[in-house]
Amino acid sequence: MEESRYLVDFDTDNIRTELHDVIIIGSGIAGVYTALEIPEKYDVAILTKETIEISNSVLAQGGIAVSLDKGDSPELHFKDTIYAGAGLCDEKSVWVLVNEAASNIEALCEFGVNFDRKSQNELSLSREAAHSKNRIIHAGDTTGKEVCDKLISVVRTRENVKIKERVAAIDLITENNVCKGVLTYDEDSSSYVLYRANVVVCATGGFGQLYSNTTNPEVATGDGVGLAYRAGAELMDMEFIQFHPTVLFHPDNKSFLISEAVRGEGAILRNINGERFMPKYHELNELAPRDIVSRSIFHEMKKTNSTHVYLDITFKDKEYLEQRFPNIYRTCLSYGIDISKDYIPVAPAEHYCMGGIRTDVFGRTNIKGFYACGEVACNGIHGANRLASNSLLEGLVFGHKIGTEVENIIEDYPKEPQKISIKAHSNRVLKDIDVNQIKKDIQETMTQYVGIVREREGLEKAKKKIEEYCDLIKDMKNINVRDFETQNIVLISRLVIEAALERNESRGAHFRLDHQKTDDENWKRNIIKRKF
Known part of the structure; x- marks a missing residue:
C-alpha cells in the first residue's frame, strides 16, 4: 500500500x-x-x-x-x-x-x-x-x-x-x-x-x-x-525492540522503570511463589543480557500463571537504598512499597528501539x-x-x-539556502475517526503479537489488523498533532511487523517461537527498509 x-x-x-x-x-x-x-x-x-x-x-x-x-x-x-x-x-x-x-x-x-x-x-x-x-x-x-x-x-x-x-x-x-x-x-x-x-x-x-x-x-x-x-x-x-525486564507493576503505574542498576547492586528476581528463578535460565543469573532476562520473566510468569514477578533487594538497609536509589525508593514508597522490607512487583515493558x-x-x-x-x-x-x-x-x-x-x-553549500518551490496536493478528506482508539488498539495488538515472544501466526494477525488501519487513514486529512502521530504509529507498526515476519530466526531481542535457533548462515545480516 x-x-x-x-x-x-x-x-x-x-x-x-x-x-x-x-x-x-x-x-x-x-x-x-x-x-x-x-x-x-x-x-x-x-x-x-x-x-x-x-x-x-x-x-x-x-x-x-x-x-x-x-x-x-x-x-x-x-x-x-x-x-x-x-x-x-x-x-x-x-x-x-x-x-x-x-x-x-x-x-x-x-x-x-x-x-x-x-x-x-x-x-x-x-x-x-x-x-x-x-x-x-x-x-x-x-x-x-x-x-x-x-x-x-x-x-x-x-x-x-x-x-x-x-x-x-x-x-x-x-x-x-x-x-x-x-x-x-x-x-x-x-x-x-x-x-x-x-x-x-x-x-x-x-x-x-x-x-x-x-x-x-x-x-x-x-x-x-x-x-x-x-x-x-x-x-x-x-x-529489534528491547523490553526492559524490571518495570514497576502496580495498578496505578506500569511504566516506572526499576533501574538495571538495582540488579547490579545484587537484587534477585523471584517468581510469584517467592522462588529465585534466573539461575535456571542463564549462567549470569540476574545480570544476563536484557533480552534473556525479559524472556525468562515472561516464561516464569506464564508457568506460574501470574502477571508479574518480584525484585528483591531487601538485604540492603534503608539508609543505603535511600542514598543509592532515592527516586526509586521514594516512588515505590508512594505506592506503599518499602523496598528495604518489601519485594518490588515488576514485569517487562517496552523500553528501547x-x-x-x-x-x-x-x-x-x-x-x-x-x-x-x-x-x-x-x-x-x-x-x-x-x-x-x-x-x-x-x-x-x-x-x-x-x-x-x-x-x-x-x-559545501551556498551561504543562503537556495529557494525552493514545492506544492504538495493530495485528495485527503476529513474522516470521523477516533485516533485515540486506533492508538489503543494498535498498542494492544503490538503487545500481544509483536512483543517479547513472537510467532508467524500472531505476526500475521497483527499485520492484517495494521493493514486495515493503513487503508483507513491513508487518505485521511490530518489537522493536528494527534493525527500526525497516528499516521506515524500505524506506519511504523507495519514496518516492525514486516521485518519481524521476514527474519525467520531468533536473535537478540527478536525471539520467534517457530524459529527458535539463531541462523548465522542466512540471517547474520541487517534488514533494510526504504520507501523508494
Whole structure:
C-alpha cells in the first residue's frame, strides 16, 4: 500500500518560513548535546514537540557506560557490546563509541554534570547486566535528568541557539534526495511553519508508544522515523525492540522503570511463589543480557500463571537504598512499597528501539543534508540487543561527531539556502475517526503479537489488523498533532511487523517461537527498509 509523500497539503510559496544554518529535531540528550557541539558562529534551531524538558533521555535512570577503571578498557567495553548485540553490531561504529566515550564524559563534567563520586577526582562506577566490569557512571538513579538539566541550562545561554517549543515536525522537505528543511505544525498558533536549513539533524528518540506498557513518555510516537521513511531515508533493524525486564507493576503505574542498576547492586528476581528463578535460565543469573532476562520473566510468569514477578533487594538497609536509589525508593514508597522490607512487583515493558534511521558513524543518512543520532538512528552499535547504559553514551558520541562535522557540511553549500518551490496536493478528506482508539488498539495488538515472544501466526494477525488501519487513514486529512502521530504509529507498526515476519530466526531481542535457533548462515545480516 502506498503512503503519501507528505502528511498535509502545503505550498512553500505561501507558508511562514524561518531560515537557519542547522535544524535539530528533538530535545533529548542527543539533540541538545549536538547543538552545544556545533560552533557558535552557526545559527541553530532546536524544535521540540512539547517543552524542551520532556524527552526519553530525562527518564533514564541507570547511567552511562564508560571504561574508566584501571582494570577496564575500551577493548573490554567493545567486547561486551558485541556480545550483547548477538552478531549484528557494526564493529566500526562500536569502536568509535567505546574509544570516544571518555572525552565526551569529560565534556559533560565541564558542562557541570554532577556524577556520583568516590572522591573528588574519581567517579563512582557500578555494574549493569552483561557488563564484565564496573563501568556505569551515574547521578543517583536520575542520571538522565541530571545530564539533561545541565545541558539544557547551558544551551539556554547560547545566543546562536533558538529553542522552539510545541513545534511538531511533520515532514522533511526534499528535492532530488537533498534535504531542504522541515515542515512543522506550531501548536501555539495552530499554523504550519517551514524551517529551512542546509543541515537537518533528527534526534526524536524512539517509538515506545507502539506498545501498551512502555517506559517511554507520551511523545515517543516515532515521528522522526516516520518523516525519514516518507522522505526516502533507509531504515534498519526495525524488528529489534528491547523490553526492559524490571518495570514497576502496580495498578496505578506500569511504566516506572526499576533501574538495571538495582540488579547490579545484587537484587534477585523471584517468581510469584517467592522462588529465585534466573539461575535456571542463564549462567549470569540476574545480570544476563536484557533480552534473556525479559524472556525468562515472561516464561516464569506464564508457568506460574501470574502477571508479574518480584525484585528483591531487601538485604540492603534503608539508609543505603535511600542514598543509592532515592527516586526509586521514594516512588515505590508512594505506592506503599518499602523496598528495604518489601519485594518490588515488576514485569517487562517496552523500553528501547535498536532499529531506526540508517546512518554512518558521522550520522549521515542516504539523504544529503539529513543526519540522525540517538535512539532514532541506527548505526549498528546495538545490533540485535542494546547493552545497558550505551544509549545515553551513543547520543553524546555521535551528537559530538555531527556537531564537529557541521563546518565541513555547511562549506559545501551556498551561504543562503537556495529557494525552493514545492506544492504538495493530495485528495485527503476529513474522516470521523477516533485516533485515540486506533492508538489503543494498535498498542494492544503490538503487545500481544509483536512483543517479547513472537510467532508467524500472531505476526500475521497483527499485520492484517495494521493493514486495515493503513487503508483507513491513508487518505485521511490530518489537522493536528494527534493525527500526525497516528499516521506515524500505524506506519511504523507495519514496518516492525514486516521485518519481524521476514527474519525467520531468533536473535537478540527478536525471539520467534517457530524459529527458535539463531541462523548465522542466512540471517547474520541487517534488514533494510526504504520507501523508494
